[in-house]
Amino acid sequence: MSWKIWSLKKSPWVFHVNVGACNNCDIEIVDMLTPKFDVERFGIKLVGSPRHADALLVTGVGTRQAVPRLREVYRQTSKPCVVFLIGACACGTGIFCNGYHVAGPVDKIIREEDPNAIIVYVPGCPPKPEAMISGVVKALSSL
Amino acid sequence: MGAVFEARQRKGQEMTQALLSIFWILIFPGFVFTVVVGLLASWVVRKVSAKVQYRVGPPVLQPFYDVMKLMGKETLIPEDAHRIVFMGAPLVGFAGVLLLSTMLWRISISQTTFVGDIIVAIYLLVLPSLALILGSSASASPHAAVGTSREMKLVMSYELPLVLALVVVIVKTSGNLSLANVAQDTTVFSISNLLAFSVALLCIQAKLGFVPFDIPEAETELGSGVLIEYSGALLAVWKLMQAMMLVALPLFLVMVFLGGFGPSLLAGIGKYVLILVLAILIKNTNPRVRIDQAMRFFWFYCGIALLAAIILAITGKYCDITWL
Numbered sequence: 001m002s003w004k005i006w007s008l009k010k011s012p013w014v015f016h017v018n019v020g021a022c023n024n025c026d027i028e029i030v031d032m033l034t035p036k037f038d039v040e041r042f043g044i045k046l047v048g049s050p051r052h053a054d055a056l057l058v059t060g061v062g063t064r065q066a067v068p069r070l071r072e073v074y075r076q077t078s079k080p081c082v083v084f085l086i087g088a089c090a091c092g093t094g095i096f097c098n099g100y101h102v103a104g105p106v107d108k109i110i111r112e113e114d115p116n117a118i119i120v121y122v123p124g125c126p127p128k129p130e131a132m133i134s135g136v137v138k139a140l141s142s143l
Numbered sequence: 144m145g146a147v148f149e150a151r152q153r154k155g156q157e158m159t160q161a162l163l164s165i166f167w168i169l170i171f172p173g174f175v176f177t178v179v180v181g182l183l184a185s186w187v188v189r190k191v192s193a194k195v196q197y198r199v200g201p202p203v204l205q206p207f208y209d210v211m212k213l214m215g216k217e218t219l220i221p222e223d224a225h226r227i228v229f230m231g232a233p234l235v236g237f238a239g240v241l242l243l244s245t246m247l248w249r250i251s252i253s254q255t256t257f258v259g260d261i262i263v264a265i266y267l268l269v270l271p272s273l274a275l276i277l278g279s280s281a282s283a284s285p286h287a288a289v290g291t292s293r294e295m296k297l298v299m300s301y302e303l304p305l306v307l308a309l310v311v312v313i314v315k316t317s318g319n320l321s322l323a324n325v326a327q328d329t330t331v332f333s334i335s336n337l338l339a340f341s342v343a344l345l346c347i348q349a350k351l352g353f354v355p356f357d358i359p360e361a362e363t364e365l366g367s368g369v370l371i372e373y374s375g376a377l378l379a380v381w382k383l384m385q386a387m388m389l390v391a392l393p394l395f396l397v398m399v400f401l402g403g404f405g406p407s408l409l410a411g412i413g414k415y416v417l418i419l420v421l422a423i424l425i426k427n428t429n430p431r432v433r434i435d436q437a438m439r440f441f442w443f444y445c446g447i448a449l450l451a452a453i454i455l456a457i458t459g460k461y462c463d464i465t466w467l
Contacts, residue, residue: 002215003211003215004212004215004216007208007211007212007215008212008215008216010205010208010211010212011205011208011209011212035193035196035197035198038193038198038199038200040189040193040198040200040201041198041199041200041201041202043201043202043205043208043209047362047367048362048363048365048367048371049367049370049371049372051219051371051372051373051374051378052367052370052373052374052378054212054216076219078216078217078218078219078374078375079216079217080216080217
């Protein structure tokens, strides 16, 4: 394992991208970052710019308005980075499956940008903060 | 023969002197030592903040992991950015803080001082903020532009009180301009000194970008403002610079207001930790102010306090009352 990946696992800074979520997953993400769950123990920190981020927390189905922005944000993120798809919508468009406003599942769009992207799925509607932390731990320990 | 031998010997001495200076700047009181102490200090900042919020907080090596990770990441440079200024600004700021911390450590450990080093220190203290302004305005981002304008206003706000606070100390030590002598001669427990110290502590808070005055970085509205376009190794240089400022600025306050590293090394470290913890507690118990509020605070309230302090110091000096 290279030192780059090792140190990435020690301090994943996250950036929150909403591509058309109902705000439920976003509230749970903010919940995960509260002192109660204390994710700073693992070095996880919320940053304000994709340029600083190591992990993108993507919520929502990927609407036609939001998808170009998602591509832009993914291109702006400095690599290596991990993409976390939080919630049922982001994992596979959920109940909005054939909606007129859906531009495709988020993982497909990320793969179009970068075929080798590391994508992690955390299902749930919304997933609990514990589920998200467990997803982060599993993903990072399998890198 | 003798002359040649002497010339060679003198050359050898010059070489040793040069090597010793490089050692001072790069290893012992300079780069390596200050970076390690600074990263540990930034761990203390995060750990104490965590304790204030009833959390566990990050492990001791967390700042080291952060910097190591940033070094390993891709460095992106925005298309519209001015490349040379964008990449040079972090190095300029870093070099300034490196010089400042080497100078302060050398003065506090081995009493190497010269007349006017307090003025050199004032100039070197401005360099990081100046580099931040340069780098963020070269990054061609609207968020960074707002951050830059706020940083400029903040620099204008806190520089005046900081220099006035130093004037108080210089008056008290009868026009002394060398840091080691100021540290020896100043009376710590006097009204004017404590007033000047508390104002200077707030200026340091603004210089470090800690919460009541983190207006240019403003995570919530500007998305880390001035640093928004930096990534990878360049961001790591900024983080290292901020960590080193966490050493240099409290050390400067210890030298100027609290009597330096006397009577013992342990007392000096105690004073340093005291200033650090005070700054962290101010950081954790205050909300962010607006830029106009910060300006009014520094110019109006701190200005009045310092005017009183200067008058007290002059009166004390003139009438020979040490506690004024």
